Amino acid sequence: MGAQKEPHGGELKNLYLSEEEAAEEKAQSKDWPSWDLTPRQLCDIELLLNGGFSPLEGFLGKADYDSVVADMRLTDGLLWPIPITLDVSQHFADSVSEGDVIALRDREGVLVATMTIADKWTPDKRKECEGVLGTTDDTHPEVDRLLNHSGPVYLGGRLKGVQAPRHFDFTHIRHSPREMRDLFAKWGWRKVVAFQTRNPLHRAHQELTFRAAREAEANLLLHPVVGLTKPGDIDYFTRVRCYDRLMQHYPEQTSTLSLLPLAMRMAGPREALWHGIIRKNYGCTHFIIGRDHAGPGKDSKGEDFYGPYDAQDLFVEHQEELDISLVPFKQMVYVQERAQYAPVDEVEDHETQLNISGTELRRRLKHNLELPEWFSFPEVVAVLRERHPPLTEQGFTLFFTGFSGSGKSTIANAVMTKLMEMGGRRVTLLDGDVVRKNLSSELGFSKEHRNLNIERIGFVASEITKNGGVAICAPIAPYRGSRRVVRELIEPLGGFLEIHVNTPLEVCEARDRKGLYAKARAGVIKEFTGISDPYEEPENPEMRIDTTDITIDQAAQQVLLKLEKLGYLA
Structure with a gap:
């Protein structure tokens, strides 16, 4: 090779x-x-x-x-x-x-x-x-x-x-396959090992890439994805700033950084083959595949979609035909007694292995907790802390959902008033009826139009959250799919709490202050949620509130206590 x-x-x-x-x-x-x-x-x-x-x-x-x-x-x-x-x-x-x-x-x-x-x-x-x-x-x-x-x-x-898609960011590290190949030829790089990532890199990743390059006796191309990745991933602007800081810790003239505008499918083993083909087109001779490459996490039963090394196994099966060499790696962990990183399968039983998962990293960032130097470089942590300030300084969205008459709009108003009384953040209420009048007046009540209305609310809430404000949304939002779209849009930008106001339908209908249920029963209003159109209950909301036997003030206090418990209120 x-x-x-x-x-x-x-x-x-x-x-x-x-x-x-x-x-x-x-x-x-x-x-x-x-x-x-x-x-x-x-x-x-x-x-x-x-x-x-x-x-x-x-x-x-x-x-x-x-x-x-x-x-x-x-x-x-x-x-x-x-x-x-x-x-x-x-x-x-x-x-x-x-x-x-x-x-x-x-x-x-x-x-x-x-x-x-x-x-x-x-x-x-x-x-x-x-x-x-x-x-x-x-x-x-x-x-x-x-x-x-x-x-x-x-x-x-x-x-x-006719014209290449235009990019105005990081133009100095965006290369086509031909440009990348020409650079390798100019630098005299005959063997190049590529590393695929969609996450910020830390010391474990640096050690892994060092080892891979040494093992292959090759130069290193850090080739992170800056197209579409898994919903909830850290935005690529933050990630690229982290990569830029990390490159200072790689030896000069042996490694380089270039961005790949790829839309990932999170297809696990098949995607590993695809990534190898793409890197071969970019002129690479070797490709690193680690644990659970391009895996999306767990399914609805809490089980992994793919085995941890299925991607490596499929790649090996087709490696000769692909004509690009696999550099396989197990998970890297910090061995306390050695004061260095090692593959998890090389750690002795008597040795202490340390690791910080992605979930634990996010928790520490949210609560402004210490990140040890063995885990990451101070420059990288500084970039992440800038992007992820403490929860008390982050924006968040409260997304109330439930039947008409359940009390969600009234609770939302009460919570908004109490947050404004407390001060410290700007608060915006996106009530379902108000949004319908001002943002979605041309929409009807078909499933397609309802989803579009919720996605519009989600977009506005995401902009508020991104800029450190509080968005309080109170639509009916009857469909799980559209609520999930909103969650995935907002969670990378700040906090998101789905609050199911699960007041029973018969209680909501008995209230019927606007006479809507009576009209729906009479057939005057078509596609009415709970009567002639379904409501898909949230499966795992952050809160459930039944207003049958509590006051609005008590319901609002439950929300504030939840925010305090999660860390959004000092």
Whole structure:
């Protein structure tokens, strides 16, 4: 394993048109149907156009898609484990046909690429989940996306690149596969080991990468993902600042940092193969795979989706065909007696091993507790503390949900008043009826429109939380899926408490101050929650409050005591 690897499939694709061709394509595209790419699709299209996904020349057609889902191979037999698809709405799909050329634009309307539609089909999403992810449990973030949020129709076809997706951040460490290969050649790096990460790096990671580079007698590429990762992950701006501080502790001219705009699927073993292929396209000869690579955590039964070393096993099975070498690693732990890190399987029974999990790290950051120097570098901890101030200084969202008449709006008002009386934070109330009037007046009460209304509330609450304020939301929010979207949007930015006001339906109906239940029973109001439309109860809310036999003041006090217990109130 001496020289830089050939790209997967033997050729590094570059799907960008020349300036003259791109100008002509732009002029013609004004008359073509136009699709605004989602953030995930923008990540995919960037790596399709620049060769990161070589040998693909566009979004998969149906035959390649079916083959990848079933057998991890394209129809020509080449190994490819993850389907790269363009999902669109039914409305857009109905407006186009096979053979049409469509314009693919970013959210600002800039033309990124055009695509000639070769295939249009409605996929079996559950079959895709089973084949690629090994599960249909929608606690898996990619299962949730596929089944609940992605477009129902797939379009496949070859791309023509017009303009690369634009980035205004960290431009000095963003490289295409060709640029990365040229740098390796310029520096004389013949063997390069790549390290994939979506988390901040600490001393254990540094030791792991040092060992991997030494073992392979190779240079090191830290290649963190800055596209879409697992919901709840630390934002990539913070992570990249951590990586920048950490690079000061690597020997000069032996290591480098570059960012990868990848949208992860959290597909475990299959994703490990995919990551290896991408790094091979970037010119790497070796790839580090550690414990539970690209795993999403635990399923709805509390069990891991994938075994801790399933990814390593699958990679070894295909390593010769991939033509990129695996550098496997067990979990690294700090051995107290040695005052150094070691793989967990090399620790003797009489030795003391120390480790701080991601959950424990977040707890210590939230409560401003000490982080020992054996765990991380002071410069890295300083960046994380800046991003994660103590809970008493963080913004948070209180998300009340329950039937109409349950008391959630009244409790929300009482809590808002008490927090404003206490001072220290700016408080905003996003009541369901007020939001409907001012933010969602054009929406009806179909499930689609209700979800959109809740997601709008979530977006506003996330902005308030991100900026250190308190958002108090009090919609009915009858569906678990939309409530989960809001949680995933807010939790990376601050606190989130879901409060189920679980006053029984008969009590709510007996109150019926607005006469809504009577109208719903009479059929005057359609799709009314609890009568003609379902309410999906929260499974694990932070609080439940039944207002049947308590006063509003007592209910508000319960909320304040909960906030104090969790650390949000001094």
